[in-house]
Amino acid sequence: MKIKVPASSANLGPGFDSIGVAISLYLTIEVLGESDCWQVDHSLGDLPRDEKNMIVQAALSVKPDLHPRRLRVESDIPLAHGLGSSSSAIVGGIELADQLGGLNLAPHEKIEIASQLEGHPDNVAPTILGSLVVGCKVNGHFTAVKAPVPPFAMIAYIPAYNLKTSDARAVLPAEMSFKDAVQASAVANTAVAALFAQDYEKAGELMEADLFHERYRSRLVPELEIIRNLGHEHGAVATYLSGAGPTIMSLVDPQHISDFIDAVREAGLKDEIRRLEVAPRGAFWQE
Numbered sequence: 001m002k003i004k005v006p007a008s009s010a011n012l013g014p015g016f017d018s019i020g021v022a023i024s025l026y027l028t029i030e031v032l033g034e035s036d037c038w039q040v041d042h043s044l045g046d047l048p049r050d051e052k053n054m055i056v057q058a059a060l061s062v063k064p065d066l067h068p069r070r071l072r073v074e075s076d077i078p079l080a081h082g083l084g085s086s087s088s089a090i091v092g093g094i095e096l097a098d099q100l101g102g103l104n105l106a107p108h109e110k111i112e113i114a115s116q117l118e119g120h121p122d123n124v125a126p127t128i129l130g131s132l133v134v135g136c137k138v139n140g141h142f143t144a145v146k147a148p149v150p151p152f153a154m155i156a157y158i159p160a161y162n163l164k165t166s167d168a169r170a171v172l173p174a175e176m177s178f179k180d181a182v183q184a185s186a187v188a189n190t191a192v193a194a195l196f197a198q199d200y201e202k203a204g205e206l207m208e209a210d211l212f213h214e215r216y217r218s219r220l221v222p223e224l225e226i227i228r229n230l231g232h233e234h235g236a237v238a239t240y241l242s243g244a245g246p247t248i249m250s251l252v253d254p255q256h257i258s259d260f261i262d263a264v265r266e267a268g269l270k271d272e273i274r275r276l277e278v279a280p281r282g283a284f285w286q287e
């Protein structure tokens, strides 16, 4: 029995803490059998191999009396790179508890639990539902709405350096003026409307007009402006900082992928580039 959990890319520009898209990199959790204590076999560096592992912690937060298991975890989601690795671990743990504990949780219940653990729904909601999802907290609970799948390749430029979410949040201001907040949310609202209307030319312009976070974070990720400008000349509909960075995500028309990647390389940017897709399906079980 295996759980496959997609990665995710949050914010899409102005959708700070609210919008995210599931993408085609996967965390796989295989249940090897019962055990005396939780054991997590993996080759993901220093991550815990016992019940302190985030996957097990998430599972136990849902069902504290879950009998320990031995798990094998594999992942092609880079850690602390803005591709939602922690959200995928949390969602994987919730799926584990759901299946092993026979809980039969509904998607909205999984979104509630996962968003409480992560603090916001932008990564966990698409990881659960698949595709592009917009969510928020309202009246003390989390809610989310799934949007049409954008018909673009997701080209990720993944800088070699790590950027912890906590560090990328530490550079944000504690407050915004009322006037600035109104303008920033107007941009975000119109971006969401364009994504649902599938007017991607308009959506792209608005996704690049964020006023909440990118201007503060771009000094931590100087490649963002370079790639965004290249995208305008080489077939990208929009380029944004993926989650808390440092990954930079570009939505590229499939026929322009090679041209776009060549332009990034010619600009001297040498770190990893992945050709990804929107994952239309959220976390699922395989026998």
Ligand SMILES: Nc1ncnc2c1ncn2[C@@H]1O[C@H](COP(=O)(O)OP(=O)(O)OP(=O)(O)O)[C@@H](O)[C@H]1O
Pocket (backbone or CB within 6 Å): 008, 010, 027, 044, 047, 053, 054, 055, 073, 075, 078, 079, 080, 081, 082, 083, 084, 085, 086, 087, 089, 123, 163, 164, 165, 166, 242, 243, 244, 245
């Ligand atoms: N497969 C995993 N198993 C256990 N813990 C994990 C796993 N993947 C990620 N984590 C935990 O999540 C942390 C990374 O979380 P962080 O929020 O900094 O980055 P991210 O989730 O990759 O990026 P972002 O939230 O910006 O998209 C890791 O240091 C580790 O503690």
Ligand SMILES: N[C@@H](CCO)C(=O)O
Pocket (backbone or CB within 6 Å): 010, 011, 016, 017, 018, 120, 122, 123, 165, 168, 169, 213, 243, 244
């Ligand atoms: N919306 C979050 C994503 C990372 O958790 C941020 O940009 O900080």
